[in-house]
Amino acid sequence: MLSNIGTWMHDVGAGWLMTSLSPSPMFVALVQTAGALPVFLLSLLAGALADTMDRRKLLLMVQIAMGVIALALGLVVWFGLTTPWVLLGFTLLMGIGTALSAPAWQAIVPSLVPRPSLQQAIATNSVGINVSRAIGPALAGVLITSIGVAIPFFVNAVSFIVVVAALIWWKPPAAAEKRLPREQLFHAMRAGVRFALHSKPLKSTLVRAVAFFLFASAYWALLPVIVRQVLQGGALLYGIILGCVGAGAVIGAMVLPPLRKKLGPxxxxxxxxLGTAFTLVVFAVVPHPVVAGAFSFLAGASWIMVLTSLNVSAQVALPDWVRARGLAIFVTVFFGSMTAGSMIWGQTAVRAGVPAALLIAAAGSVVAMLLTRKAKLQLGADLDLAPSMHWPEPLIDQ
Structure with a gap:
């Protein structure tokens, strides 16, 4: 959670810095694209790495590298050397780090809790992420206003020390000794894709993920422009709006489980x-900071409801031997949808205006929801896809 506070501060700093470097909605939306595109392109490779090597060591190496990159960006901004393309380049590097670590982070969750507690564990993890989302943006807004836009990047660099220390302290349970050679990387990637192509529970989850994230990305991609151009606000208001989203997600994670249990995934x-679509409509037609803050709570609660349901659906569809690769495919679809959506809604805002882009995204999300409602979630909850081990142990040539 402490590290995620730094990450959210970094995101706020990058988005707000781009609005001062280039007022074009397209460039502002490209900040999210640059962060999401590497995850879309590299997640399957990262998932194969996480399934074929020590996940803890992989995470340690990537987190240290990301800390160095965050520090370098802070120095570049501090000395006034930033251009729109330099900022996008550093954002791309941070996105590569996120891509390499995301499948491993998700894959270790089932090793921390028993299967019946998986949904609660994912929700608890989401609470931590969204507590940081409530704190980080607001803190970033205060620091940018009072000290300077470089400070969030320095804080983010320091925050990686926390997560590195946690990984060093964590001692994962001892894995069963493997006598077979380690699976080859590209063969592992091919096996992961083959599993996804033949897994109806996973395919249904991916279809529903595209239908939501492609249109919900309009909110995240255009929010800096909404605050600066539509709401006529500054960095502090931007941080407060994002903080309201995080607070809504935290409250949602705490009060929505009974509702989710009643409604089903x-x-x-x-x-x-529907909550996300309603928020997009309100942002488009009621340009008032107080109204925007209030409905950002709804946006956060809606986001956590959808994200948790989709994440649990992906987790229960996957056995451990292919878990990281399957989750990497889920992450690829998630970030691919966010990347494509950011580019679409940024270009739409340039041509038709920000309110029109938000209204089109709201309508599209409702239509996509109706078209994909037959793709059912959590179909794999009652399946045991672990290897049966009914065959004799192979003889190994020493």
Whole structure:
């Protein structure tokens, strides 16, 4: 959570810095694209790495590298050397780090809790992420206003020390000794894709993920422009709005489980989609900071309802031997949808205006929800896809 505070501060700093370097909505939306594109391109490779090597060591190496990159960006901004393309380049590097670590982070969750507690564990993890989302943006807004836009990047660099220390302290349970050679990387990637192509529970989850994230990305991609151009606000208001989103997500994670249990995963995703669409409409037609802050709570609660339902659906569809690769495919679809959506809505805002882009995204999300409602979630909850081990142990040539 402490490290995620630094990450959210970094995101706020990058988005707000771009609005001062280039007022074009397209360039502002490209900040999210640069962060999401590497995850879309590299997640499957990262998932194969996480399934074929020590996940803890992989995470340690990547987190140290990301800390160095964050520090370098802070120095570049501090000395006034930033251009729009330099900022996008550093954002791309941070996105590569996120891509290499995301499948491993998700894959270790089932090793921390028993299977019946998986949904609660994912929700708890989401609470931590969204507590940091509530704190980080608001803190970034205060620091940018009072000290300078470089400070969030320095804080983010320091925050990586926390997560590196946690990984060093964590001692994962001893894995069973493997007598077979380690799976080859590209063969592992091919096996992961083959599993995804033949897994109906995973395919249904991916279809529903595209239907939501492609249109929900309009909110995240255009929010800096909404604050600066539509709401006529500054960095502090931007941080407060994001903080309201995080607070809404935290409250949602705490009060929505009974509702999710009553509705089930499919209707929960539909309810979250409708909440997101309603928020986009309000942002488009009521340009008032107080109203925007209030409905950002709804946006956060809707986001956490959909994200948790989709994440649990992906987790229960996957056995451990292919878990990181399957989750990498889920992450690829997630960030691919966010990347494509950011580019689409940024260009739409340039041509038709920000309010029109938000209204089109809201309508599209409702239509996509209706078209994909037959793709059911959590179909793999009752399946045991672990190897049966009914065959004799192979003889190994020493």
């Amino acid at each position: 499919d209707r929960s995703v539909m309810a979250g989609t």
